[in-house]
């Protein structure tokens with residue numbers, strides 16, 4: 001059953017010289033209990049996509065298209081409605097556990113806050129529930145930690161607190177934006193396992209954003225690959241791992257670190273020369289063409305079409321048919 | 325008592341001691357013979373000697389310093405040479421005006437600065453923001469005593485709502501006495517709140533860019549709720565730092581404003597003492613002013629610790 | 640376009656800066672003109688002419704001694720500027736030297752300089768002026784001294800902060816490796832790099848000095864009659880609030896214009912020196 005339908009979502013930034021597209025025509029669907037990975041280098045628009053789903057884009061940015069959540073369009077929904085959904089039915093955790101928690105409030109209060117807001121719980125009741133949640137996400141001595149401040153916790157523990165707050169209202173969808181990127185290598189796997197476990201247990205749908213394909217392979221059912229604001233390839237995780245079609249996806253695979261669990265902190269590809277073009281760059285053809293070893297004349301002149309390659313497997317490429 | 329607070333307390337006491345030494349050196353040791361100064365150059369040598377004896381100026385400086393310090397603890401500061409009453413009595417009378425005035429001005433400053441500063445930040449780059457910033461720029465440029473004079477012109481001379489100055493005393497009519505402090509407090513608060521409003525605005529703007537505000541919004545808090553629930557207390561950290569400096573100015577501003585409104589507070593006392601060359605009273609009142617500044621800074625320090633848990637609890 | 644032209648262009652893109660230049664320029668010009676010409680004498684008393692309203696001969700009217708208010712304000716500008724320049728120059732020199740010294744030596748030298756400047760913050764300028772006046776009687780020199788003393792720790796702190804940042808840079812390491820001494824590095828590398836910060840701070844402290852001078856003259860602790868000063872004019876005006884309320888207006892406006900101009904100038908300079916900060920604000 002489809003829970004979320006994203007239909008030609010674009011995010012435009014009001015720049016000094018006209019709007020700049022940070023996200024272009026992104027479409028995908030998410031079923032209940034489904035897990036989706038969004039992969040791509042830094043600056044490809046993954047975070048903007050997630051923030052658009054939350055209705056939390058930066059002030060200068062606007063979303064266009066449709067985001068149907070349980071039949072309701074979030075792009076046109078008013079702020080009060082979005083506030084009611086956020087934290088209750090759609091929750092999000094962020095990349096930087098160091099700065100994402102408020103330094104002057106206790107950990108317990110920050111978890112309890114969601115419950116008081118959406119479940120109208122009193123302080124005592126909310127704190128009791130917060131304690132249960134902290135326990136659930138594997139914080140040792142949770143009762144003592146309830147009155148601790150964020151600076152007294154390690155990065156991994158802080159991210160667990162973030163997860164506890166996100167899960168408090170048992171949301172339908174959890175958006176996790178690079179939840180392990182800022183953590184120690186040894187902690188990354190633990191946090192990822194925890195998220196996978198809890199998503200299954202709570203029956204949530206998950207959108208996991210990462211620049212690390214290895215992470216996606218472990219956790220998600222489906223993958224979309226983003227490049228410079230576009231979805232360049234999408235399909236079931238197994239299919240894409242077996243038959244990567246888009247040259248950019250191939251580059252991502254080649255860049256995968258050999259040792260399991262190790263990711264490049266920068267989220268840059270060393271195997272493909274060049275960098276992601278600036279969103280404001282005017283490019284007539286394929287935005288990846290400059291870095292693509294398969295690029296031919298047409299790639300520089302015309303925007304690529306979305307080409308179906310297999311069941312539920314598409315790629316945005318002029319030439320993909322030639323090898324896929 | 326936590327280690328941080330003990331440390332602040334120690335710094336507070338050390339500052340008090342050091343400042344008292346400065347005041348004593350400048351106003352008692354530096355001038356040489358205080359008795360000669362008080363009586364003037366053409367005074368009879370006998371009279372000077374007598375006064376010297378009476379004021380205990382023949383004793384060693386270190387001893388006089390310690391006696392003076394002890395006097396601040398016990399309240400025995402000796403007699404005023406010009407008024408022939410205990411200095412402490414003079415001070416207690418006057419401080420009953422100066423302290424309430426300073427407190428009213430501080431409360432007003434905080435109230436105006438926080439509301440306008442937060443308002444400006446919430447309306448960043450919109451007319452509300454520009455209006456507050458323009459007002460603040462003008463407020464900072466206005467001398468507080470001139471603003472006080474303008475207030476008198478408008479509310480006392482033109483409208484007649486307030487008296488142009490003077491103080492009826494707390495005993496007779498507390499309400500009237502309170503009323504007499506309103507215009508002075510407003511003129512003191514204006515400039516200070518203009519500066520503080522600017523600091524508040526930029527602190528709030530900085531805080532609104534923080535990740536934890538985004539987290540709060542992701543939990544479902546409205547913009548306003550995120551600002552008040554998560555932004556304000558963090559924004560207060562830089563604001564309080566500036567506030568400490570501000571209030572030192574404000575306290576010295578009471579000296580000026582008391583002159584504008586003819587309030588018989590410490591500021592007036594010190595001017596009378598200067599014109600009568602009563603160095604004893606000048607020294608005591610200056611020290612009292614310094615004590616107020618140092619105490620305010622200490623309180624602000626404590627407030628700082630209360631706001632930011634990172635200062636209280638080490639990892 | 641060369642670098643200088645780009646910098647000037649950036650300067651004037653900020654309206655505040657332009658207004659700051661205009662207002663400060665007006666005040667300085669007024670003071671300069673007053674040396675060669677004023678509408679009337681600012682000293683001579685014509686008691687029969689007292690409290691004349693605005694007219695073609697007396698644009699801003701006359702005061703309680705019959706002196707021309709415009710002339711008084713023009714000459715008063717000299718006083719404000721002179722006190723500001725002398726006090727700020729003295730404190731910049733001393734404060735910067737202390738700050739540079741603290742930064743070059745670090746350790747206990749720095750600690751002492753900083754503790755001393757902490758201590759000085761317990762003495763606002765008015766209090767220092769009161770102490771000096773109690774000793775030596777009121778005069779414009781006392782006002783300058785009090786304002787300068789108050790500003791020394793301000794510059795010591797700002798200098799030390801900025802200088803420490805410069806000392807942490809890599810080319811200083813290189814200079815040290817080349818065997819240059821602390822004094823030479825300070826003069827050749829540190830000072831030029833913190834000049835921007837000092838200029839901005841000096842402009843702002845100048846504005847504060849004008850305010851402080853006005854307050855001290857108002858209290859009778861600064862410029863003494865017959866030397867015209869804005870603060871003194873307000874003190875006089877206060878005695879005649881009921882008979883000649885307009886006397887309390889012009890000197891106040893003059894002070895506000897000078898302070899506003901200098902503050903805007905300081906803000907504009909800061910933005911021009913540090914465009915990143917400007918964009919953020």
Ligand SMILES: Nc1ncnc2c1ncn2[C@@H]1O[C@H](COP(=O)(O)OP(=O)(O)O)[C@@H](O)[C@H]1O
Nearest residue numbers: 013022041042043044045046047048049058279
């Ligand atoms: N607050 C912002 N204002 C303007 N542009 C932004 C902002 N945040 C990100 N961008 C730009 O939007 C593009 C997409 O960024 P983002 O979604 O954060 O990428 P990703 O999460 O894939 O690394 C980037 O080019 C980035 O520079």
Ligand SMILES: [Mg+2]
Nearest residue numbers: 046047177178
């Ligand atoms: Mg991102």
